[in-house]
Amino acid sequence: MAVTAANINVQQQAKSAKKAQKELSLLTTEEKNVALQKLADVLEKDYQTILEANKEDLETGRQKGCDEAFMDRLTLTKERIEDFAQGLRDVSRLEDPTGVIHSDWTLENGLKVQKVAVPLGVIGMIYEARPNVTVDATGLALKSGNAIILKGGSSAISSNKVIVDVIHRGLEQTKIPKEAVQFINSTDREATQQLFTMKQHIDVLIPRGGGKLIQAVVNNATVPVLETGVGNCHLYIHKDADVNKALDILINAKTDRPAVCNALETAIIDKDWLASNKDDLIDALKEHNIQIHGDETAQKFIPGTIAATESDWANEYLSTDLAIKTVTSLSEAVDHIELYGTKHSEAIVTENKETAALFMKLVDAAALYHNASTRFTDGGALGFGAEIGISTQKLHARGPMGLPSLTTVKYMMHGDGQIR
Known part of the structure; x- marks a missing residue:
């Protein structure tokens, strides 16, 4: 039987996390790295236990009729667990973002000023059917000196509960207090609502999942x-x-893993290019079973194209469906992205470097690509070890959020009796 908010003290968990974060902040980089490597070992060792719990979540998902994209995000395999573990090892090898002196100077009165990177504190992570987030977020939080409170979706509660149990067993063999990783074992929305208002205990919330x-x-x-x-x-x-x-x-960005947020959803194609290369495009689309939703020009050139509606331009399909919009100029393409884009990842393919440079200046997004797939908007792919999410806002952090994004700064002043 699922635990509910009525018999779980979220506030106490937050208090425990805050206390544990103080202890965590005193540890050396080596102590944190050793702990992450231990967690990687125990996850690989206990993979079978995790897979058994994941079977329960998958069966529930099937009974509810969840779609293919959802089930893909929910599914764990031995290989995926090994990837989680490797991600922790990769993070352990990255530079510690805390304690870094961004800048320092001395005032005329001799007061020495340092701008130093420090942990955010306690992170509340709210996410859906993505058990990998449980591991990735934990690893990044601990390496950057942050405690974390995990609130996964009800669809993955069995998987997440066991993963955190394994993490706790691993932390018991390290210098990091296991209370630095809290899991809200509840399917009740009230538990999530409690996290929303705990400013005295939680420093930042990071949601990861669908738009709603x-x-x-x-x-x-x-x-x-x-x-x-x-x-x-x-x-x-x-x-x-x-x-x-x-x-x-196009094929890589659309089909490599259609159910992820950096997958291609709309191809904007120059009309002259389409007229000249339609046969090659049609062959590629057929080979990979891509269903097109297109405007009138796309329907004219590509057999079987479904007439696109307004919702198609804004849709995050998370499948092998693809919208095609045809244009006659760069400005038309930019206007379409401005109207329907989510400021995530946008790409241009062209041999004209001036056009590419103009595209990158005009388009407002966290990640921009010239002659490359949008699938690289990923912490692991960009060398961050892992990511805690893709930020599409403009304050503090933007794009794939790795270790540096989980820090803030302190100004530390050292004097010798200076007064003002």
Whole structure:
């Protein structure tokens, strides 16, 4: 039987996390690295226990009729657990972001000033059917000296509960107090609501999931929010695009893993390019079973195209469906992205460097690509070890949020009796 908010003290968990964070902040980089490596070991060792719990969540998902994209995010395998573990080891090898002196100077009166990176404190992580977030967020939080409170969705509660149990067993063999990782074992929305207002114990909330979850946190929380965003990502194939590059990038961005936020959802294609290369494009789309929702021009050139509606331009399909918008200029492409984009990841394929530079200046997004797939908007792919989410806002952190994004600063002054 699921535990409810009625018999769980979220506030006490938050207090415990805050206390543990103080202890965690005193540990050396080596002590934190050793702890992360231990967690990687125990996750690999106990993978079977985690998979058994995941079977329960998958069966519940099937009974509820969850779609393919949802089930993909929910599914764990031995290989995926090994990837989680490797991610922790990768994070352990990264530079510790805390204690870094961003700048220092001395005033005329001799007072020495330092701007130093420090942990955010206690992070509240609210997420949906993504058990990998439980591990990734924990690893990044601990390495950056933060305690974390995990509130996963009800669809993955069995998997998450066992993963955190394994993490706690691992932490008991390290210098990090296990209270630095808290898991809210509840399917009751009241537990999430409690996190929204605990400013005295929680320093920041990070929502990760669909648009409804993110907006619920942003609109209702009094705790500061590091906003992550959904990914209605576009690929603009300019008239000067190389055919092979364009097709390879389109297919990779759409089909490599369709259910993730950095997957391609809309291709914006120059009409002249489409007229000249329609046969190659059609062959590629057929080979990968991509269903097109397109405007009138796309319907004319690509057999089987479904007439696109207004909702198609804004839709995050998370499947092998793809919207195609045809344009005659860079300005048309930029206007379409401005209207429907989510400021996540946008790409252009062109051999014209001036056009590419202009595209990157005009388009407002966290990640921009010239002749490359949007699938690289990922902490691991960009060398961060892992990520806690993709920020689409402009304050504090933007884009894939790795270790540096989980720090803030202190100004530390050293004097010799100076007064003002």
